[in-house]
Amino acid sequence: MKKLVYALVLSLPLGGLNALELDKESSVMNFVTVKNDTVAELMSFTSLTGSIDEKSGKAVLNIDLSSVASGIDIRNERMREHLFEIDKFASAVYSTELDMKALNELAIGEQKSVALKGELELHGKSAEVKFDVTVTKRKDGAFHAVTNSPAFVSANSFELAPGIAKLRSLAGLASIDLMVPVTFSVVFK
Numbered sequence: 001m002k003k004l005v006y007a008l009v010l011s012l013p014l015g016g017l018n019a020l021e022l023d024k025e026s027s028v029m030n031f032v033t034v035k036n037d038t039v040a041e042l043m044s045f046t047s048l049t050g051s052i053d054e055k056s057g058k059a060v061l062n063i064d065l066s067s068v069a070s071g072i073d074i075r076n077e078r079m080r081e082h083l084f085e086i087d088k089f090a091s092a093v094y095s096t097e098l099d100m101k102a103l104n105e106l107a108i109g110e111q112k113s114v115a116l117k118g119e120l121e122l123h124g125k126s127a128e129v130k131f132d133v134t135v136t137k138r139k140d141g142a143f144h145a146v147t148n149s150p151a152f153v154s155a156n157s158f159e160l161a162p163g164i165a166k167l168r169s170l171a172g173l174a175s176i177d178l179m180v181p182v183t184f185s186v187v188f189k
Contacts, residue, residue, distance in 0.1 A: 020143065020188040022050035022061070027186040029063060032150070033070075034177040035168075043070045052143075052188050057098040059118075061186065062091050078170055083163035084123065092122040094129065106137040113148070120153065127157040131184075142189030150181030 030044045047067035052059040065084040070076050080086045096118030106112055116131040132148040155161050155178040168176045 018054050020052040020054060022048060023142065023187040023189055024048060026144075027184070029061075029182065029184040029186075031153075031180050031182045033180060035171075035173050036175055037177075041070065043068065045069070048186070050186070050188070052098060052100070054100055054104075057100040059096050059098050059188075061094040061184075063093070064091055066090065075167075075171075078167055082166040082170070083160060085163070089123050092120060094118055094120050103135060103137070103143060106135070108137055108139050111136045114145070120158075123158040123160055125158045127154075129153060129182075138187075138189075140189060142187050144185070144187045146185045147183040150183050153180045153182050154178060155180065 024047070027048050027050075028044055028046075029048055030042055032040050032042055034040045045063050045065070045067050046069050047064035048061060049064075050059065050061040066080055066086050068076055068079050068084070070079065096116045098114070098116075102112065112135050114133050114135050116133060118129060118131075119126050120129040129151050131151045133145045134148055136144045136146075138144055155164055161178055164176050164178060168174075
């Protein structure tokens with residue numbers, strides 16, 4: 001009996017060895033908002049988590065919506081409350097699948113262009129979002145993925161237009177675009 005318990009305890013950590021984890025300190029997701037048709041502002045999310053299952057290639061990126069960073073505290077608060085409604089929808093999740101065989105075959109420092117086709121779950125809705133990324137295999141065995149160009153996320157796909165209208169009204173703006181370019185630079189190790 002002791003041997004069985006010991007074997008089970010030893011096998012527990014091994015399950016986690018089949019996953020690459022997101023390096024929070026080296027990863028960032030940015031988006032751009034455009035107000036009054038002429039003013040573009042870069043914003044980000046400062047708290048991301050995620051993992052890649054090395055066997056299946058299933059990759060998940062979790063975005064903590066309360067970590068929105070616009071550079072203006074009151075705007076961050078308004079976005080949390082009126083746009084993302086973090087009391088009901090605390091996070092967004094992007095899921096995709098990767099060809100881990102092809103990525104693991106990369107030489108150290110080698111890059112590969114990858115077309116990601118995945119699902120974004122945001123504000124209780126789900127929609128397909130595509131990213132074109134360049135993946136680099138680092139010396140430490142980690143993978144660094146950087147978007148080649150922004151993906152455009154439609155606020156209408158996630159029923160965020162009413163929240164944007166509320167933000168526009170609170171800030172006294174003529175308009176805030178409903179199409180939002182999104183980029184990221186993430187490291188999984």
